[in-house]
Amino acid sequence: MSVRVVARIRPLLKAEIEKDIIVHAEKTASATDKDSATIVRIPNPKNHGENFSFNFNSVYDQSATQAHIFDNEVSSTVKHLFKGFDVTIFAYGVTGTGKTHTMRGGKSLAERGVIPRLLSGIYRRARKAEKDSSGESTVEVSMSYFEIYNDKVFDLFEPPEKRTPAGLPIRDNQQGKAVVVGLTERPCTSLKEFEGLYDHANINRSTSATKLNAHSSRSHAILCVKISQTTGDQTRVSTVSAIDLAGSEDNRRTDNNKERLVESAAINKSLFVLAQCVEAISKGQARIPYRESKMTRILSLGQNKAHTVMVLNIAPVKSYHLDTLSSLNFANRTKKIETNEIENQPFYRDIPGKSKLDGPAMTSIAPTSALNRQPLRPKILSHNANIKDATVPIAKPTKQFSVYSDKPVRPSNQANTSHPRTTTRPSIRSPKRPSTDALPTLARPAKIPRTTATLKPTPGMSALDIEALIERKVTEALAERADTTSISNPEPMSDEVQKRLEALEKRVEGQETEQSEGLQYLLMAKQHQVRGEEASALKMYMLAQPYFQGNEKLERKIEGLRHRIEGRKKEEVETRRSPAKAVTTRTRDSPMKPAAAAAAKDFDADSSYHAAPSLHAASDSDSDSDTPVPRRPLTRIRRRPHGPTRSITAPSPAIHTLFDTEDPLIRDLCSPTPRTTRLLDIINTRDVAQIRLLKGVGAKRAEAIVGALCDMEIGEEDGGRGVVSLVELGRLRGVGAKLVQGMRGGCVEGVS
Numbered sequence: 001m002s003v004r005v006v007a008r009i010r011p012l013l014k015a016e017i018e019k020d021i022i023v024h025a026e027k028t029a030s031a032t033d034k035d036s037a038t039i040v041r042i043p044n045p046k047n048h049g050e051n052f053s054f055n056f057n058s059v060y061d062q063s064a065t066q067a068h069i070f071d072n073e074v075s076s077t078v079k080h081l082f083k084g085f086d087v088t089i090f091a092y093g094v095t096g097t098g099k100t101h102t103m104r105g106g107k108s109l110a111e112r113g114v115i116p117r118l119l120s121g122i123y124r125r126a127r128k129a130e131k132d133s134s135g136e137s138t139v140e141v142s143m144s145y146f147e148i149y150n151d152k153v154f155d156l157f158e159p160p161e162k163r164t165p166a167g168l169p170i171r172d173n174q175q176g177k178a179v180v181v182g183l184t185e186r187p188c189t190s191l192k193e194f195e196g197l198y199d200h201a202n203i204n205r206s207t208s209a210t211k212l213n214a215h216s217s218r219s220h221a222i223l224c225v226k227i228s229q230t231t232g233d234q235t236r237v238s239t240v241s242a243i244d245l246a247g248s249e250d251n252r253r254t255d256n257n258k259e260r261l262v263e264s265a266a267i268n269k270s271l272f273v274l275a276q277c278v279e280a281i282s283k284g285q286a287r288i289p290y291r292e293s294k295m296t297r298i299l300s301l302g303q304n305k306a307h308t309v310m311v312l313n314i315a316p317v318k319s320y321h322l323d324t325l326s327s328l329n330f331a332n333r334t335k336k337i338e339t340n341e342i343e344n345q346p347f348y349r350d351i352p353g354k355s356k357l358d359g360p361a362m363t364s365i366a367p368t369s370a371l372n373r374q375p376l377r378p379k380i381l382s383h384n385a386n387i388k389d390a391t392v393p394i395a396k397p398t399k400q401f402s403v404y405s406d407k408p409v410r411p412s413n414q415a416n417t418s419h420p421r422t423t424t425r426p427s428i429r430s431p432k433r434p435s436t437d438a439l440p441t442l443a444r445p446a447k448i449p450r451t452t453a454t455l456k457p458t459p460g461m462s463a464l465d466i467e468a469l470i471e472r473k474v475t476e477a478l479a480e481r482a483d484t485t486s487i488s489n490p491e492p493m494s495d496e497v498q499k500r501l502e503a504l505e506k507r508v509e510g511q512e513t514e515q516s517e518g519l520q521y522l523l524m525a526k527q528h529q530v531r532g533e534e535a536s537a538l539k540m541y542m543l544a545q546p547y548f549q550g551n552e553k554l555e556r557k558i559e560g561l562r563h564r565i566e567g568r569k570k571e572e573v574e575t576r577r578s579p580a581k582a583v584t585t586r587t588r589d590s591p592m593k594p595a596a597a598a599a600a601k602d603f604d605a606d607s608s609y610h611a612a613p614s615l616h617a618a619s620d621s622d623s624d625s626d627t628p629v630p631r632r633p634l635t636r637i638r639r640r641p642h643g644p645t646r647s648i649t650a651p652s653p654a655i656h657t658l659f660d661t662e663d664p665l666i667r668d669l670c671s672p673t674p675r676t677t678r679l680l681d682i683i684n685t686r687d688v689a690q691i692r693l694l695k696g697v698g699a700k701r702a703e704a705i706v707g708a709l710c711d712m713e714i715g716e717e718d719g720g721r722g723v724v725s726l727v728e729l730g731r732l733r734g735v736g737a738k739l740v741q742g743m744r745g746g747c748v749e750g751v752s
């Protein structure tokens, strides 16, 4: 099913006037009176006589009430939730277009937004389900709520003063879903309780007054509400995520100060990445850059297996013209994303082995499948043999148990470490079972009767009961093993090693924090430059300079930019004095100094400056719509060949390059020392022969490192990126800070 995209055009604000309205909701020609509008119409900024139209699932104009939006677009998702599907609802749009109004809304009953109404619907349905089952079923609701501020994750149940500067980490759970580690999950038994928690948490959200919005959200806020439906000993968990994204900002209009600019850069960057993800998905590219921002990682659009609704918030007026077009383009692409909705299967309650890491969404998948994968933290006693287990199909573990065997399960460590599974499997396969095909899969324990205490079959048991008994026993034993394994295999790190690792981490983090501040300025500089705001770009480059002292490339860039601005000013003055003369002035009258010329050349050669002007406009190659991407003056744009449509196409800004290695300047400024690079390169070869030659590493240790890399699955989801920092290396099982320092120190001698 595709992402459902609905557009909402907000009413005029006090300072806005009727005659500036340029965006309209319209119905299709074939629509009846009953049908709602599905088209957003907006003029072409280059030619006001021409209009662009964008088609969405629904379009709401200024008259749409909060109740209207909820009833038409969101209330039906409650049903999905209770059927076991996850749901994601998110609001997207430029700053000040009504995202928070839509999601949270006001205090009065009529003004309440999607979130409180959704919760109201959830509680209502929960009570009904409980009542209809005559008390057989219970529904529990719990919530977690966090924000992504400056690309860091913060628990909104924690007051800001208790936050750690680095925020909470994100990890992939066993199902490959990104979850925040260490989030508070609060049970809430009634709407009132929910509202109390939600309102309180919202006080902790980062908001500020900007020129475009007196209460502008400076972060992406993600609310996860978990619904656990229990009948007997089975529980089915589903999650609804309601996301109020921060709005993109055009800093020419915000008058943002330094702090707001930094926030703005982070917001814009994450929205850039989101646009890139959507573009990559819509083009069917193999690599979707989810990991380039925390927001995209969490949202995992198109990958999250949830029923997804996007509300596109739009301002109706001219001053938002270009931004609105960008948003419309983005939404146009998003609506084509197919989500593979998957129903969460019930699992047995109180099953041991559920990690805290799982987070709210984690438990939404049957635990049996979770058992097939390695935990995220390496377990010291586990062998590489376990890696194979990760590939064992879900139903296979059942073969390890015989229904007639009543012996206690072997302690997990032994089972895990002494024998690879493949050797034990045949001997414990039940000889009485001709085929495992008849087995119901572990992921569907729904048919299991609520028999309990004894695991021995009794004479009166049916074949189905026996099958169920096998499953039950297998599930419990595997869960127990997983649990024991995690408890009995703590990190074997001595206090001293732990301390050293922390010290190393702090040192590296300290450097990172300092550098990242400088990088923020570079990012902003680049954003300004992309928009043709060269004076602001220069200012930002200059602010970045103290963080990268002595960097010649940056100095050249600044000088080149300064020269360019001065040249332009001169040109303007000349033009005003004598337009005809000015045409030739540049070549005749102002020859560039060699250094400046080189700098300017460097500037020109940097292809990323030819990017599209709009912050969240990704490239547009859609063929089925009038999907313009605005262009701004002063920005040089490479045109793509015109296709069959008349869509105006701007190239995609290499957004992800803003902070990464594709930008030559940033690459230059961020690169780790050659020694570190060398060490990481060697480690990432996963070649025992090479690694064992590192200082302090013998053959056994080299093998353990390679094993740990595999265990941690570093690189699998990242296309084999391997360890990327010393800290990450130090965290590998059996490595530690001391060894890292030793290996690094010995690296200069060269290990080939």
Ligand SMILES: Nc1ncnc2c1ncn2[C@@H]1O[C@H](COP(=O)(O)OP(=O)(O)OP(=O)(O)O)[C@@H](O)[C@H]1O
Residues within 6 Å of the ligand: 009, 010, 011, 013, 093, 094, 095, 096, 097, 098, 099, 100, 101, 102, 213, 215, 216, 217, 218, 245, 246, 247, 248, 313
């Ligand atoms: N449908 C609406 N009806 C009435 N007022 C609205 C509506 N939509 C938005 N507003 C008003 O517009 C202003 C901006 O809305 P809001 O704060 O929700 O924008 P936003 O998109 O969340 O902005 P930001 O990204 O900066 O947080 C608010 O004063 C809000 O009350």
